[in-house]
Amino acid sequence: xxxxxxxxxxxxxxxxxxxxxxxTYTATGYPSLFWYVQYPGxxxxxxxxxxxxxxxxxxxxxxxxxxxxTTSFHLExxxxxxxxxAVYFCALWSNDYKLSFGAGTTVTVRA
Amino acid sequence: xxxxxxHPSRVICKxxxxxxxxxxxxxxxxxxxxxxxxxxxxxxxxxxxSNEGSKATYEQGVEKDKFLINHASLTLSTLTVTSxxxxxxxxxxxSVWDTGELFFGEGSxxxxx
Numbered sequence: 537x538x539x540x541x542x543x544x545x546x547x548x549x550x551x552x553x554x555x556x557x558x559x560t561y562t563a564t565g566y567p568s569l570f571w572y573v574q575y576p577g578x579x580x581x582x583x584x585x586x587x588x589x590x591x592x593x594x595x596x597x598x599x600x601x602x603x604x605x606t607t608s609f610h611l612e613x614x615x616x617x618x619x620x621x622a623v624y625f626c627a628l629w630s631n632d633y634k635l636s637f638g639a640g641t642t643v644t645v646r647a
Numbered sequence: 648x649x650x651x652x653x654h655p656s657r658v659i660c661k662x663x664x665x666x667x668x669x670x671x672x673x674x675x676x677x678x679x680x681x682x683x684x685x686x687x688x689x690x691x692x693x694x695x696x697s698n699e700g701s702k703a704t705y706e707q708g709v710e711k712d713k714f715l716i717n718h719a720s721l722t723l724s725t726l727t728v729t730s731x732x733x734x735x736x737x738x739x740x741x742s743v744w745d746t747g748e749l750f751f752g753e754g755s756x757x758x759x760x
Contacts, residue, residue: 568747579740580691580751587747625690635681635742635749637690 538563538630542638549616549645557611557641559600559626568629569593569602569609572637575622583611583624616645649675649745653752660731661760668726668755670741676721677743682714685738685754697724697741731759 543558561569571583571593584593589604598613609626626638650673660666670680678699683691695716696704703716713735715727728735740754 570749572751579753580742582748582750585748629749633744634693634696636693639690640688642688 538567538628538632538634538636540626540628540636540638542626543641544639546642546644549643551618551645551647552615553645555611555613555616555620555643557624557626557643559609559611559638561607561609561626561628563607563628563630565631566604567631569600570627570629570635571598571600571609571611572625572627573622574625574640580625616643618645618647621645648748649673649677649743649750651741651743651750651752653739653741653755655755656753657756657758659758659760662732663730665727665729666731666757668728668739668741668757670724670726670752672722672743675743675745677724677745678721679744680718680724681742681744681749682716682724682726683740683742685740687738691740694726694739699724728757731757733759735759 539562568587570585572580573583584595586593586602592601600611623640625640628636652671654669680697682694685691694709697718699718705711718724736759742749742751
């Protein structure tokens with residue numbers, strides 16, 4: 537079946553540090569891949585997405601590239617801010633019209 | 648994109664009672680809505696797919712008689728947790744698929760005493 541494996545947290549960083557959250561997937565066909573973010577006390581928001589191999593999604597300084605050969609969609613940001621503290625979810629939209637989520641990674645950025 | 652609103656945001660109830668959670672698509676006619684459940688510090692698990700005018704499709708392991716879903720109109724789906732017990736305490740989130748993206752409600756935190 538379809539699944540998403542995400543780097544476990546929590547992750548604690550200093551401001552301006554480099555952030556990477558690993559995400560790999562298992563799926564049949566050609567799924568679309570997403571990163572969602574959940575800020576404290578808020579609902580989930582789409583951060584970025586990629587719908588086909590080699591696509592790069594980007595938003596708010598975050599980037600992730602859809603790598604079919606390694607079945608990965610790692611999230612990166614070159615210089616994090618305190619406001620980036622949140623829970624990040626990798627997700628996969630499969631051919632059976634369902635969105636499967638990774639376990640979530642809690643990121644805390646300290647000033 | 649779609650704007651999704653849930654009500655109530657928080658509810659506390661006694662064991663054995665039933666609780667209804669509403670999910671509204673404010674600016675989008677949603678023939679399909681999705682209900683998720685999130686346990687503390689865990690990921691979202693799809694519970695069921697709500698279909699307007701027909702029966703919901705439940706994921707394996709989700710009790711349909713326990714979690715009643717009604718999608719009576721294109722803008723409203725409801726989840727009723729029947730005879731709630733403490734283990735039903737969780738964060739329930741609904742979502743709507745619109746133009747290649749899932750939009751989520753704010754979530755409803757249920758606490759069963």
